[in-house]
Amino acid sequence: MMLRKIKYSKITIVIFLTVLIWVWADLALDETFPVPGATIIIAESSPNFWVSFGGKASTFIDNIVLKGPASKIAEIKRKLSEGTLNLKFSLYPETAAGPYTLNVLDFIKKSAELRELSGLTAETCDPNTLTVDVVKLVERPLTVQCIDESGNSQKCDSIVPSTVDMLAPGDWGLDKLIAQVKLTRSEIEQARKEPIKKIPYVELAAEQIRESTKTVMIKLAPEEDPLTVQRIEDATIGINMSPTLVSKYYVEITNLPTVLNSIAVKATTDAKRAYEDQLLPHMTLYIFDSDSDTEKSQEVQRKKVHYNFPPEYVRTGSIELSGEPVTAEFKLIPRPSAESK
Numbered sequence: 001m002m003l004r005k006i007k008y009s010k011i012t013i014v015i016f017l018t019v020l021i022w023v024w025a026d027l028a029l030d031e032t033f034p035v036p037g038a039t040i041i042i043a044e045s046s047p048n049f050w051v052s053f054g055g056k057a058s059t060f061i062d063n064i065v066l067k068g069p070a071s072k073i074a075e076i077k078r079k080l081s082e083g084t085l086n087l088k089f090s091l092y093p094e095t096a097a098g099p100y101t102l103n104v105l106d107f108i109k110k111s112a113e114l115r116e117l118s119g120l121t122a123e124t125c126d127p128n129t130l131t132v133d134v135v136k137l138v139e140r141p142l143t144v145q146c147i148d149e150s151g152n153s154q155k156c157d158s159i160v161p162s163t164v165d166m167l168a169p170g171d172w173g174l175d176k177l178i179a180q181v182k183l184t185r186s187e188i189e190q191a192r193k194e195p196i197k198k199i200p201y202v203e204l205a206a207e208q209i210r211e212s213t214k215t216v217m218i219k220l221a222p223e224e225d226p227l228t229v230q231r232i233e234d235a236t237i238g239i240n241m242s243p244t245l246v247s248k249y250y251v252e253i254t255n256l257p258t259v260l261n262s263i264a265v266k267a268t269t270d271a272k273r274a275y276e277d278q279l280l281p282h283m284t285l286y287i288f289d290s291d292s293d294t295e296k297s298q299e300v301q302r303k304k305v306h307y308n309f310p311p312e313y314v315r316t317g318s319i320e321l322s323g324e325p326v327t328a329e330f331k332l333i334p335r336p337s338a339e340s341k
Helices: 008-028 070-082 104-110 112-116 185-193 243-248 269-277 311-315
Strands: 031-042 049-052 058-068 088-091 100-103 121-126 129-148 156-160 163-169 178-183 196-198 201-205 208-211 216-220 228-232 237-240 249-253 263-267 283-286 301-304 319-321 327-334
Touching (some): 031 070, 058 070, 058 104, 088 104, 100 104, 104 112, 129 156, 129 216, 163 178, 163 201, 178 185, 178 196, 178 216, 185 196, 185 216, 228 269, 243 249, 269 311, 269 319, 311 319
Parallel strands (some): 129 178
Antiparallel strands (some): 031 058, 049 129, 100 129, 129 163, 178 201, 196 216, 201 208, 228 263, 263 319, 301 327
């Protein structure tokens, strides 16, 4: 039996064609898919420069068209529908002062984040270019101010030192040369008792801060009472008693000018205005059936009035009476129809 001579060239051609067919088939299965809402963020740069997209630390890419195997695209679609897809690209900017134009597609193609999406490439994106602002910072004296977590200024007894040298844009005016110290609620309470140590920071833009290398000692002023004594003029009073008493008596308040004298309250401006403008009378004199006893009804009686402060301001401690409630002096005068019975 003769062994046929193996023709290696033919085998090589067959293998090559097979591989070519598989590669072509794999490429034919590639898909493209637009992914909305990717983000480019500024990574840490030199401390001597402030890099931003028009003053912002990040910017959105409206749409990136990704291309790759159907299985990879299916995975991207699944993550997008589940809300777990979070495409963020970190930009390590140039450190030369002045704005420059970033080719967004080239940047994304070369990014480490895209390489992690093995098998996917970026085909197009919108926008195509972005302007990156690079501002050189210079050391300048900044005035230290203290704020709470809501950004409200806090009155200080002392800040030592009152200024710190920090890096800031050279073109900032004096009104912007501020280094802030932010205190939590517990820190505010502590700083009212004794000085506390904090690190000031300068806010270049939203989400972009630089901390000082030095600390300051903050001592806050004692807490001020937000309520001030104010007076309600043209006070009004209502009388509350049962229908039985109304049918038998009418009420005469014998010291009405005193009762209707201005009411002194400790309140915020809003609480005082709400009390002043309400439809209810400012005060109510409550008279009970027991006040109509034969002996009592023949004499002047005395009772403290009730103040009808708006409940929503009472709950928040925004209004209270300053001083003692006024005492109304009154008599129950029998109605003629009741006397004839």
